[in-house]
Amino acid sequence: MNRIETQLRALQRAVFPGGDQRFFEPEITADTAPQGQPQGATLPNATALTDVLARLDAIEQQLARLTAASEISGNAITLLQGRVDALEAARTAAIAVPSPAPGTTTGTPAPATAGGPAELVSNPAITTPAPGPTPERLAAVRAILKPQTADxxxxxxxxxxxxxxxxxxxxxxxxxxxxxxxxxxxxxxxxxxxxxxxxxxxxxxxxxxxxxxxxxxxxxxxxxxxxxxxxxxxxxxxxxxxxxxxxxxxxxxxxxxxxxxxxxxxxxxxxxxxxxxxxxxx
CATH class of the missing domain: 1.25.40.10 (Tetratricopeptide repeat domain)
Known part of the structure; x- marks a missing residue:
């Protein structure tokens, strides 16, 4: 800010040479610098500094709100992704199980007897696969969060x-x-x-x-x-x-x-x- 003020004074002297001292700060002023401040340095304008600080506070508050909103959105996206993955897994499992063709049965017909028509009996060689987890169970498991720490x-x-x-x-x-x-x-x-x-x-x-x-x-x-x-x-x-x-x-x-x-x-x-x-x- 000191450098900007110095450049502005130099610009004023170039544009308004010999300007009235009532409107332009003189080149040489009394030594009124507070203790600990370099000689010839001027204090920044209190009003301008207050305005800068207020604007910085507003920017920090806005960044905090944006950070919080970003975290909330990220968590929601994670939960939605888990649900989508569960639905995709259920859909893939459903597609992988072939449905029986029309007019076919899962049993093996026994030889016909004189007493009546052929009877369907189960084929012991055909085993029923163990059912996989339901979409509801997958979603419930995915809802259990895994901690993320340094260990x-x-x-x-x-x-x-x-x-x-x-x-x-x-x-x-x-x-x-x-x-x-x-x-x-x-x-x-x-x-x-x-x-x-x-x-x-x-x-x-x-x-x-x-x-x-x-x-x-x-x-x-x-x-x-x-x-x-x-x-x-x-x-x-x-x-x-x-x-x-x-x-x-x-x-x-x-x-x-x-x-x-x-x-x-x-x-x-x-x-x-x-x-x-x-x-x-x-």
Whole structure:
């Protein structure tokens, strides 16, 4: 601003040489610069400076509003994209399943008998494929947001936990298995293996759940969720309802009481007492 004012004074002298001092600032003025300001410097016009500051404040407020609107629009676009992807997946799956030709049947005709016309019987060689996820389920899974932090491994685990917490057990199994494959030494490893076992158990797969719980306990008995896995192993064993379920459950309960006496009397006391009441151990 000082440079602009200097250039304006030079322009005034060129256009109006010998101008009246009532309208034009003289070339040499009294030394009235405040302390700390270079000699000969003039103070900027207070009104002009106030106007500049006000305009800068207005620009900053407008940028803040535009930034907020941009974030809202980006989130809405992400949700819409998820819905479109779900609809496209459902449409592709529908196109991939061929419809039967007119006048045909899915059964195999049996040989005609003297007692009546031929009867249609099912062909055991034809198997019905497992139904895929519905568009509604795909949309619901996509609605569960995956965190984005500086710890990518923790984000993967938290996303698996959110899927399990929303009762999407097969999706949680896949996500937690992916986490364990990519981050085998992560601090959440014990948590993830225990939660993977629970995802199998909650999905009605006690045998697969038992394998996960047992591995989590044996591989690292000092893991954060190793004592939890040992108790959930008892639940998975009882859910199998086999001839050896009771004896194996008693072995696991005794192992828990020996290895984790502090947990038995503290954090996991309620779960231990409930399991102990379900079985009769020698």
């Amino acid at each position: 990518a491994g923790d984000d993967e685990y938290v996303y698996g936990f959110r899927l399990w917490d929303a009762d999407f057990y097969p999706e949680a199994q896949q996500q937690l298995s992916l986490f364990l494959e990519r981050y085998p030494d992560h601090a959440r490893e014990s948590f993830a293996r225990n939660l993977l076992g629970r995802a199998y158990l909650d999905n009605g797969e006690p045998e697969a759940a038992g394998r996960q719980f047992l591995a989590n306990y044996l591989d690292n008995k000092q893991g954060a969720r190793a004592p939890d896995s040992l108790l959930y192993l008892v639940e998975a064993t009882l859910a199998l309802n086999s001839a050896q379920s009771t004896s194996r459950a008693c072995i696991a309960l005794a192992e828990f009481a020996t290895t984790y006496p502090t947990e038995m009397a503290g954090r996991l006391k309620g779960q231990y007492d409930a399991l102990r009441a379900r079985v009769t151990c020698p």
